[in-house]
Amino acid sequence: MQFGNPLDADIEYLKGVGPVRAELLKSELGFYKARDLVYDFPARHVDRSSFTKISQVTEEGSYIQIIGQLIHVELLSSGKARRLRGVFKDESGSAEFVWFKNIRTLQQFLQINGTYIAYGRATFFNHKLNIAHPELELLSEEALSAAEQSVRIFPVYRSTEKLNQRGLDGKVRRRIMAQLMEKLQPIHIPEPLPEYLVERMKFYSAYETIRQIHFPDNQEKLLKAEKRLKFEEFFFHQLRILHSQQIRKQIIKGYSFKSIGEHFNGFYKDYLPFDLTGAQKRVLKEIRKDLGLGIQMNRLLQGDVGSGKTIVALLCMLMALDNGFQSCLVAPTEILATQHYIGISELLKDTPVTVGFLSGSIKGKARAAILASLASGELHILIGTHAVLEDPVVFHKLGLAITDEQHRFGVAQRARLWKKSQPYPPHILVMTATPIPRTLAMTLYGDLDISVIDELPPGRQAIQTTYKSEIYRGEVIEFMKKQIAEGRQIYVVYPLIEESEKLDLENLQHGFEKLQVHFPAPDFQISVVHGRMKAADKDWEMKRFVEGTAQIMVATTVIEVGVNVPNASVMVIENSERFGLSQLHQLRGRVGRGASQSYCILMTNFKLTEDARLRLDTMRRTNNGFEIAEVDLEIRGPGALEGTQQSGIPEFKIANLARDGRILQYAREVVLSILDKDPELNLPEHRPLKIAVTKDLKEAEKWSNIS
Ligand code: ADP
Ligand code: MG
16 A cells, blocks of 8 residues: 555555445445545535524524434324424523434434434424434544544535444544545645646645545635535536537538528518517527538527517528528427417418428328428428427428427437438427526536527516415405406416326316306306316317317416417416426416416415425516526426426536536636637646546547437
């Protein structure tokens, strides 16, 4: 061990580990080398100066750390529900702990009268501090005093139940780490960033950063180390994304749409029904520039519901046509595709541009005719559902493919579009109404460029949003009656969550029956739509509402995507506390599409969790989808956000997409400027960066062989 880098030492030979613990570290955490320990950064730190006294905790929902004795533990059960209750005391007062899970194990290991550091979220129950499932760390007397004397801030590592039980608890882990750190010298930690960057950013050296992240001298130094590590993570992630994007752009050629011609200009001048918003114009310019480069475009167009994406799509398709190319617009449902077809045909009715429609329900001769005119090039624009992607659908010259509501499309489906054109793949424009916070988009859609319509057309009235508990039901019914009397239509939406699907449908049925009492036939018509219905029934019910025969539509969230009934002015959402923020926002977007003032009424339980209240308050406060997405990101973390599931969110060890957006932005700018100056990363000072991206280079080569 004298000569090598101690980081390469097998974990077993580290002081304080040995074969048994090494085996545990391997099986539980996947650690093999000392390096794995060093780069497993603490989940958090305990700052001895920052213990709160129990009597001083006042803020509901805050995360606190207290130190004291666990003086009592008892099992409470009523019927099937069991919980474990603990009483915890410090010199200022007492608090209650409660556990609903792992009760058996806890009973075995909790030590009555043991001194613990407890960490968790404060809630109050009958004015008493209560923490559910606190993180507990048992401190022996000796450890307590030793820790108090030497280290003021010490690391807490993520661990497992098994590790703790087998004697590899936080204390032991810290001791192992302390001994390992003593052996480390600056030369053992190579510098991954270019030196000039470290200097310019006034970062600690890589070595000092590692030291401070494990055993910080003080809070300030800890923060500084964290900041560098976060930057580093984002930096390398962005470097990989942007570098491979750059390479792909060199490799994958595309059609060059050089000219803007008579179709675009003619439509723009004579048939555009309104002035474009500034955002629409900007986005069109971005797209136009892309289409002229001779590189395949892969662009995400984000715009809140109602921001006017369709007209942008149409204008892009006209650009394609001006350059002799066909285009297609694919929507995830038949209803949406039909709406697009009707809307776009109407806009183009006095122009020579030809538009066709294709879905699973177009069969026989009609289908053959569409396919024939598509193959001959007679048909300029094809609008439809996934049916467009099928193999028998052959274009004469497909230059642009647009998909609406991207999160319903998988990568495989996009790949099928690629194959519909030779020699180059068509340009791809992916439209989504799911606003994704910028920081997230930057990391998620490395393979897509992004355009954002961040402005609504003028004259839209903000939807008024309130939330009401059941006691206001009567009031809500009266309000609905008034709106219907004014000729408006109303959505009433029920949640549908798979686990409780049956129960949810009963709810919907029950709600429907109650509504029938207040809104009896024949004066009133109520249509019902849910996912379990046959497609034909569903269409029929939808149609009644779209045509205005039914004044009320009771539905599950199937109406979430894209349906456009401008006369609908009220959205009532039942059990709204059960919906996520972005879903609430999508649902609300079904109203406010016409000229009249629109309303969103969120029906709620009496008792709301804090998260639920935050969601509902956010809905009440703002109509801005991006603002809402930011809050959603805070509450749920990036993995749960709508529209991100299929893309795979990168895992960051220490950086946090919700909180560290500014660092991410900065890291991206630094990467962009490096690639601008040294695209191939050939400068000697960029050697470590070159090594970091070499793996991706190989991937990219594989890719180019395929396409
Ligand atoms: P989304 O982005 O949700 O797909 P749409 O394209 O359906 O939005 O547009 C919503 C409504 O706004 C449509 O009725 C459309 O005609 C209208 N619209 C779009 N752009 C403008 C504009 N610049 N000025 C006025 N109305 C517009
Ligand atoms: Mg749309």
